[in-house]
Amino acid sequence: MKILHEEGVSLANHKSAEKRMRQSERKRQRNVSAKSHVKTRVKAVLQAVEENNATLSKETLSTAVRVISKASSRGIIHKNNAARKISRLTRKVNSLTSGE
Numbered sequence: 247m248k249i250l251h252e253e254g255v256s257l258a259n260h261k262s263a264e265k266r267m268r269q270s271e272r273k274r275q276r277n278v279s280a281k282s283h284v285k286t287r288v289k290a291v292l293q294a295v296e297e298n299n300a301t302l303s304k305e306t307l308s309t310a311v312r313v314i315s316k317a318s319s320r321g322i323i324h325k326n327n328a329a330r331k332i333s334r335l336t337r338k339v340n341s342l343t344s345g346e
Contacts, residue, residue, distance in 0.1 A: 280322045287313045288331065295338045303339045310335060 258264040287310035294303035311332050318328035 277322050280317050280320070284310075284313055284317050284323065284331075288335065291335050291339065295342050298342060300339075300343050303342055307335055307339045 258267050287306070290306045291303060291310045294306050314323070314328045314331050317323050318325050
């Protein structure tokens with residue numbers, strides 16, 4: 247099975263290169279899905295904070311932290327990027343709860 251470029255030209259010249267392209271594409275699809283999942287969870291936290299809903303924001307924060315940490319441990323996002331996201335979200339939720 248040849249992997250073809252948009253113009254119909256094969257990019258891979260060797261069997262191992264074709265396999266590497268297949269593996270890379272599968273990995274890319276997994277990464278896209280995981281990053282999308284992270285973004286969805288972050289948006290849920292921000293929406294709960296926007297609505298000034300303290301209980302909902304705490305619940306969504308815990309799920310968001312779990313998803314972000316998992317993505318970081320799998321190497322999908324950098325560990326410092328994950329730490330920064332978690333820190334900023336936690337700060338927003340804490341400012342909401344301390345304001346009450």
